[in-house]
Amino acid sequence: MRRSLTLVLALFGTLVLFLTPPAAAAGGASAAFSKTSDWGSGYQAQYRITNGGTSTLTSWKVEFDLPSGSSVGSYWDALLTKNASHYTFTNRDYNGTLAPGASAVFGWVAAGSGTPANCLLNGGSCEAGPPDTTAPSVPGGVTVGSATGSSLTVRWTASTDNSGSVAGYEVSRDGAAPVAVTGTSYTATGLQATTSYSFRVRAKDAAGNTSAYSAAVSGTTTTGGGPGPGPGTVHTAPYVDMGAWPTPSMPAMASASGLKSFTMAFITASSCKAMWFNAYDPRAGWAKDQIDAIRAGGGDVKISFGGASGSELAQACSTVDSLYAEYDAVVNAYGLTYADFDIEGAATADPASINRRSQALARLQQAHPGLRISLTLPVLPEGLTADGINIVKSARDAGVTLDVVNVMAMDYYRATDYGDAAVQAAQSTQAQLKTLYPAKTDAQLWAMTGVTPMLGQNDDGHIFDQADSRQLVSFAQGRHLGMLGFWEETRDRNACNGALYMCTNVPQSPYEFSKIFAQYTG
Template sequence: MRRLSAPLVLLIGMLLAVLAPPATAAGTPTASFSKTSTWDGGYQGAYTITNSGGTTLSSWTVEFDLPSGTTVGSYWDALLTRTGTHVTFKNREYNGTLAPGASATFGWVSTGTGTPANCKLDGAPCTGGSGADTTPPAVPAGVTVGSATGSSLTLRWTAATDDSGSVAGYEVSRDGGTPVLVTATSYTATGLQPSTTYSFRVRARDAAGNLSAYSTAVSGTTSAGGDQQPGSSLSTAPYVDMGAWPTPSMPEMATASGLKNYTMAFITASGCKAMWFNAYDPRDGWAKDQIDDLRANGGDVKVSFGGASGIELAQACGSVDALFAEYDAVVSAYGLKYVDFDIEGAATADPASVTRRSQALARLQQAHPGLRISLTLPVLPEGLTADGLNVVKSARDAGVDLDVVNVMAMDYYRSIDYGDAAVQAAQSTFTQLKSLYPGRSDAELWAMIGVTPMLGQNDDGHIYDQSDARQLVAFAQSRHLGELAFWESTRDRNACTGALYQCTNIPQSPYEFAKIFATYTG
């Protein structure tokens, strides 16, 4: 091949310089966020860093804020540090150098659905100088106030839209005050005064920090007399294993024991379908005759979902819609005012089902105003486990108005006094709830606490006896706890020595524990 002479090359270069369009000024590096996949309760997120500038980047740092209830789990192609809800990702040794026009991507798995906000790339806005997102989201619509108690109101609205695809969160202002940032499309204002009207407005916020205008103000009025009005909660409702054989008769036990209310255990999942211990369909009204009898005599029932040996529906149903439909079918079939969710074992540590359940319960209360929901969770004398505490946080953040957080004061596998341990567990849980609900008074927080010991011999061999029961009742009376219960009524009725699912294995008369607990009225 012939080579061009030097003068000719020079001439061509001069002509190209004259004819070429003027160079475009180099931009600035940017970092763009995307959700590469989503599911109930989480998503896989990614940031792509693009060097739109004119010089090579030797390193990069992306930092942003995540809303409460959303955390980073596993991650890749970056190094992570975090301070509270502030997250910082730095490049790895192999992807920090970016020539002009080059890009790098890192990602993570999110627990929670909140999207990043206040993103910065090397201290500057992630969107760069030109092309920065300045378009605010749409104003939230369909804002309503409901689920009134003596100290709380629940606000709900329709998800807003944004040109980036989704909003990062919402700001709720009460009576024109400083807004509270939430990620769900609901918010429960607590610590309110009874018989008082409050006004609320909501605005949307996107990942770039742009804010929509506030929605039109809506008002709601709390009920009279505080949360614990006469007959509003079941102050004593021991569990009945409805799967025992022969099937227990709650009306007969009520007549013999003096108790009027019971917690029926357990509705579990058969696939994504609610069933009584995988045997009877609640849609058919199984055992409704017993419920009708109790109600006719001034009592009522709480139906409990889950349990230690069953699969709670939130683990079996793959969507919030399907889960809500099952919960709703049970509440409707029995005309329930009270429902319980006994979350144990691996279910407490399953973020997807925890989030799914919380969202479905918020919808359930919206569909059945006044429905009272309790969470029954494992506890230590030091309080709820971290997983159990996350279950409560998830419900709170989803807008569920919890009636009772019921602790299973049993099976500690420690050489301690089980009567003292039950009281300590209640006190520790109170302290934890105080941090979760800072706007509530001490009286309101004690009214949120339930305690459920196991009668007689526990599974670990330790004993909870009649003197322990009297100690708990006295403590409950001094603090006005929301609920006392025990496991389990047929064992108390049988008053026998034998298999633990049938007997307490301590000296007692039939219904002796029930008669002790029946003295507690809230």
């Protein structure tokens, strides 16, 4: 689906996972290298340049070498020149002048695990000082609560470290290999109802030193349900373009629109690395506070991978293992019950990435038994394209249990009523699913069918208006469709005329479409 211009990359204040103490460089300036996240086969990093002198610094240049097998991919807030394995970053026009005590930061995403060597700042050394060998303190105040039939949330108080910050934490469940998290809480999902689980937490600093584990604490899941909707009960979840600026607030949208649940869009790839529209690392739990607020209000949030823009993760990752690791990291970071995969463009006709995704999703459901997976695919009034059918077949044959096949009922580029076309697309898709899942009943197949139109003016100039919305909601209610969505919530909020990434270009009041779709109860 279409999305707006992405955020300018601004990663100041990101949680540091590896910190190298700065050394003084020429003119009293210094440069400190830090990894803001690390996934083994690559990492995200930054340099902070600080003017420690007494006069204004008018420009800066940071140079370093990377070992063989490592390289710089995307970067921000600097200009880059490269000579073999030697990288030179210079300031942009907006961040080159630094008053005494001021700092500037630039960053990049690296492929490979090698870190900078032979660093120079304006010709002076910026090599590291002696290594840090002191572990953080043991996390305290560990508790287990917020129980549902399939999840428990572990919380603790922050540890301290001699470096001044703790990089992250590791949570072990019932003595198993730990899960790396940031922040001071972790939600374990895919658990069995009415079952006791034990958790321990330890802290990790930027240099990789780990504390001892905390004492084990236990919690018990409920018989089912719990706060928020249980699996399969998110019936309306419109997409929110989280790359819009200012960043949308889903809790505010819920309050104004009457909707309870949303689909956050989109996680794409920077190399084989899950990223929010190439700007934020989901491992850091970006916008998780919004998800927590939606869940506290009785709703839930789907996170959608893919979309019409950016690099698709299944195409960027070359192995099932690496792709699964990225999906798993996002599910763990947000305690997901729902994950959506919006497959468009060249990705719909790429057999290698389709099969890789299907195998990774099957593994993901094995690791998170309560996880509901939806595929969002292009459609015509006559149904899924041949490529879309192949994607569903691949998931089925890999052992993926699909919650919903969600069709993008939009942009047909033909003269037709777009309300009628959305209904026809749903009917056609349900009939196709019947051939793919012959053992399922009609009711089960309708429950697997989702429809997502584009509000107001589509990219092809045709209109899906309020009457079309009421028609679709009425049809969905009669057939008990698995899900309704729409593209896109911010456009409905703005209720404006203008660029399609922010306006519907039809007469409406704010959230008028949302209030129609909120009437769908499954």
